[in-house]
Amino acid sequence: MTETTSPEIIYDKEGNAHEIVDFNDDYTGSKLGFWLFLFTELMLFGAMFLVFSFFFYRFSNDFVVASDNLNLVLGGINTIVLLLSTYFMGISLLSIRQNNIEKSKKMIYITIILSIIFLTIKYFEWMAEIHHGIYPDSQALNALSHGEILFFGLYFTMTGFHGIHIIVGIGVMLWAVKLINNKKITAQKYVVLENIALYWDIVHLVWVFLFPLFYMISFGGAS
Amino acid sequence: MDNLTKKSFYDETHTVFGHHESKLLQWIFTIDHKRIALLYLVVMMAFFIIAIFVALSMRMELFAPGQQIMDPNTYNQAFTLHGVIMIFLFVIPGIPAVFGNFLLPLLIGARDVSFPRLNLLSWWLYMFGALLAVMSLFVGQGFADTGWTFYAPYSVQTGTNVIFALTAAYILGLASILTGINFVVTVHRLRAPGMGFFKMPLFVWGLYSTAWIQILATPVVGITLILVILERTLGIGIFDPSKGGDPILYEHLFWIYSHPAVYLMILPAFGVVSEILPTFCRRTIFGYRSIAISSAMIAIIGYLVWGHHLLTSGMSEWAKIIFAFLTFFVAIPTGIKFFDWVATMYKASIIFATPMLWVVGTIITFAIGGLTGLTLVTIGVDVHLHDTYFVVAHFHYTIFGGVVFMLFAAMHYWFPKFTGRMYCERSAKKAFYGIFIGFNTLWFPMFLAGAYGMPRRYFDYLPEFEIYHKIAGVGAVITIASILYMLYILIKAIKNGEPCGNNPWNSTTLEWQISSPPPLENFKNIPYVDFMPYEYEKGQPKRDLTKIIEGGNHD
Numbered sequence: 001m002t003e004t005t006s007p008e009i010i011y012d013k014e015g016n017a018h019e020i021v022d023f024n025d026d027y028t029g030s031k032l033g034f035w036l037f038l039f040t041e042l043m044l045f046g047a048m049f050l051v052f053s054f055f056f057y058r059f060s061n062d063f064v065v066a067s068d069n070l071n072l073v074l075g076g077i078n079t080i081v082l083l084l085s086t087y088f089m090g091i092s093l094l095s096i097r098q099n100n101i102e103k104s105k106k107m108i109y110i111t112i113i114l115s116i117i118f119l120t121i122k123y124f125e126w127m128a129e130i131h132h133g134i135y136p137d138s139q140a141l142n143a144l145s146h147g148e149i150l151f152f153g154l155y156f157t158m159t160g161f162h163g164i165h166i167i168v169g170i171g172v173m174l175w176a177v178k179l180i181n182n183k184k185i186t187a188q189k190y191v192v193l194e195n196i197a198l199y200w201d202i203v204h205l206v207w208v209f210l211f212p213l214f215y216m217i218s219f220g221g222a223s
Numbered sequence: 224m225d226n227l228t229k230k231s232f233y234d235e236t237h238t239v240f241g242h243h244e245s246k247l248l249q250w251i252f253t254i255d256h257k258r259i260a261l262l263y264l265v266v267m268m269a270f271f272i273i274a275i276f277v278a279l280s281m282r283m284e285l286f287a288p289g290q291q292i293m294d295p296n297t298y299n300q301a302f303t304l305h306g307v308i309m310i311f312l313f314v315i316p317g318i319p320a321v322f323g324n325f326l327l328p329l330l331i332g333a334r335d336v337s338f339p340r341l342n343l344l345s346w347w348l349y350m351f352g353a354l355l356a357v358m359s360l361f362v363g364q365g366f367a368d369t370g371w372t373f374y375a376p377y378s379v380q381t382g383t384n385v386i387f388a389l390t391a392a393y394i395l396g397l398a399s400i401l402t403g404i405n406f407v408v409t410v411h412r413l414r415a416p417g418m419g420f421f422k423m424p425l426f427v428w429g430l431y432s433t434a435w436i437q438i439l440a441t442p443v444v445g446i447t448l449i450l451v452i453l454e455r456t457l458g459i460g461i462f463d464p465s466k467g468g469d470p471i472l473y474e475h476l477f478w479i480y481s482h483p484a485v486y487l488m489i490l491p492a493f494g495v496v497s498e499i500l501p502t503f504c505r506r507t508i509f510g511y512r513s514i515a516i517s518s519a520m521i522a523i524i525g526y527l528v529w530g531h532h533l534l535t536s537g538m539s540e541w542a543k544i545i546f547a548f549l550t551f552f553v554a555i556p557t558g559i560k561f562f563d564w565v566a567t568m569y570k571a572s573i574i575f576a577t578p579m580l581w582v583v584g585t586i587i588t589f590a591i592g593g594l595t596g597l598t599l600v601t602i603g604v605d606v607h608l609h610d611t612y613f614v615v616a617h618f619h620y621t622i623f624g625g626v627v628f629m630l631f632a633a634m635h636y637w638f639p640k641f642t643g644r645m646y647c648e649r650s651a652k653k654a655f656y657g658i659f660i661g662f663n664t665l666w667f668p669m670f671l672a673g674a675y676g677m678p679r680r681y682f683d684y685l686p687e688f689e690i691y692h693k694i695a696g697v698g699a700v701i702t703i704a705s706i707l708y709m710l711y712i713l714i715k716a717i718k719n720g721e722p723c724g725n726n727p728w729n730s731t732t733l734e735w736q737i738s739s740p741p742p743l744e745n746f747k748n749i750p751y752v753d754f755m756p757y758e759y760e761k762g763q764p765k766r767d768l769t770k771i772i773e774g775g776n777h778d
Contacts (some may be wrong), residue, residue, distance in 0.1 A: 010416060018416030020749050029337045029412040036404045036438055043442035047476060051450075051461060054472060058295045146467025151465075155460030157450070201710030 063146020067218035075215040085114035099187035108119040227651035231740040254339035260325035274308040282699040295682040299368035306371025318491035329734035332415025334744040337408040345398040352394035359387030375462035405436025429494025432522040436487040444480030478529035486525035492629035502577035502730040505762035506569035510563040517556035543590040550600040578652040581632030588624025613673025644720030657705030665698030737769040
């Protein structure tokens with residue numbers, strides 16, 4: 001019943017030792033669990049990509065025309081910003097494993113700043129569309145062709161979902177800083193930070209697919 | 224008999240925020256998997272009773288043609304409420320949340336699940352979703368009237384509280400996902416040393432396959448429900464034909480989850496059968512490996528058959544043929560299980576205790592339910608039978624006659640494990656016969672009514688169908704009365720049942736080798752498992768593990 005620090009061992013008939021996994025402190029289990037969670041994220045976005053591909057197949061031309069309204073440069077900058085942020089997130093993880101606490105925290109702050117830059121650019125992009133009167137169920141949008149309505153419906157839905165994931169990401173990063181300060185994340189126990197880094201990678205990965213599907217299908221100009 | 228004075232998980236617990244004096248807080252903040260299982264059980268059974276009475280009111284309405292006790296709109300809300308409660312609050316959490324939580328660590332020789340706090344969070348989310356669903360009954364225009372499937376475009380247009388119901392379903396789905404993640408990691412990480420995958424009890428195989436469905440299918444329905452919410456609030460157009468959207472797309476997305484979900488309901492139930500059979504046949508289960516693998520096969524194939532819900536909704540002929548073929552294919556692993564079970568019983572000296580009666584009853588009712596499913600998926604026949612009472616009867620024969628029967632069986636089989644006491648066998652058997660007879664009286668006439676063309680979800684009907692509704696109405700009363708009688712017997716036995724020792728069934732699996740009710744953290748010493756789960760010799764368990772687990776010296 002008492003907390004033991006050394007692992008519990010049992011022996012089989014041949015006398016070989018077997019370690020019993022402590023459910024309270026299981027590095028592999030924590031990572032496995034988080035990977036499964038990431039699977040559910042993939043299924044969530046995957047379903048939306050499925051919807052996208054269905055309508056893209058049905059209204060290919062309309063989608064290309066609508067995509068021309070999006071700002072390829074801003075979207076491109078955002079892709080690079082997010083890519084850089086995953087780099088800094090990774091460096092933060094490496095630093096904590098080398099017991100470089102201060103550097104690790106600094107890297108998390110840089111990641112947070114980059115995410116805020118991403119959200120700001122995203123905000124201006126959305127606002128530009130809304131100023132043109134293009135938002136779900138607006139008169140200007142409903143006057144367009146079916147494919148364009150659906151393109152923008154999906155655009156706001158999918159980038160909106162992605163944006164929510166960024167905001168949640170900022171939240172868990174601040175939480176990670178707090179855990180580092182409280183010595184809950186250390187050079188020996190870093191699985192929480194590792195999982196956050198994995199989460200951040202998937203957020204970036206989703207964007208890597210969103211960017212070409214929404215911004216680049218009209219590359220070279222709509223016909 | 225001293226185990227009732229021993230300290231069990233009822234006396235002490237771990238909580239998420241340190242120690243609490245209050246008994247109530249000790250329960251709602253507990254992170255002990257056994258207590259969480261009981262929390263689920265209590266709430267689920269409460270909702271189950273509400274839902275059966277909603278169903279009874281529908282049966283009373285249909286007892287005679289014309290309007291009896293409610294108007295058509297209320298009737299629409301009633302069948303939606305019945306469906307939403309039964310599916311999302313009762314059957315989907317069902318066996319995994321209660322018996323999975325309680326028994327999974329015990330069966331694999333672990334002290335808890337991998338993430339005890341996440342486990343508690345799942346229950347809180349479940350409660351939150353349940354509260355939202357209940358709240359929507361009392362605000363605005365009342366509960367959704369769409370049916371539990373929330374088909375677009377009606378779910379986008381109706382004035383009732385669809386958003387509440389959708390949000391509730393989404394949150395319940397989240398709870399289900401977290402439980403699934405917890406179980407997969409627990410099975411991978413916390414099996415007792417020596418217990419390979421093919422030494423796990425078969426209930427664990429059922430839970431493991433179920434957990435994968437929860438992880439991979441639930442997010443799809445989650446996002447689909449959110450898309451309907453966005454459709455209602457913002458009008459994004461995905462399911463709205465006037466904007467180029469497609470309501471059939473909703474049906475596809477919905478059933479991509481909801482068809483695997485019926486396997487998510489039935490696989491743990493099959494697992495319960497495989498636990499109970501060897502115990503009461505006093506022998507090793509026939510075809511252990513084929514039962515284990517067929518669980519995984521059902522989970523995989525079940526993922527690819529959703530299209531059979533849309534055979535009449537407009538699909539290419541090829542798609543129909545492929546979906547029908549794949550659906551027939553699911554019958555193969557299910558058939559393998561059935562033949563294995565029957566082979567286990569063949570020439571065994573069967574002890575007909577109540578759990579065994581339930582299992583035999585299920586083998587009959589589920590066989591009817593399963594085979595009528597194949598009738599339905601025969602493409603030409605489905606044009607006639609689609610959306611008739613035949614579907615309703617088929618569905619209830621599988622889910623009530625399969626899943627809920629096995630939930631009841633599990634409630635009897637593991638009752639001594641939960642409480643350390645035994646219920647009254649004589650009364651419990653009476654309750655079984657009552658429910659079994661009531662069940663068949665209630666739903667068998669619906670097969671006939673459906674085959675003659677009675678459509679489902681109708682408030683009124685032609686006089687020629689009256690006889691079927693009358694018989695079903697009588698069956699409903701018998702069923703509900705017997706269910707209440709069964710619950711009464713079990714609840715009475717919690718206080719007054721005979722103390723029955725640790726292993727009253729003389730069973731071989733690990734959960735029976737520790738004291739009943741189990742202590743906090745289950746196993747003092749975890750055994751090395753180099754044997755199969757169901758090993759009997761001359762009708763007796765082959766080995767006694769209690770000494771190893773209790774240990775000679777303390778700590």
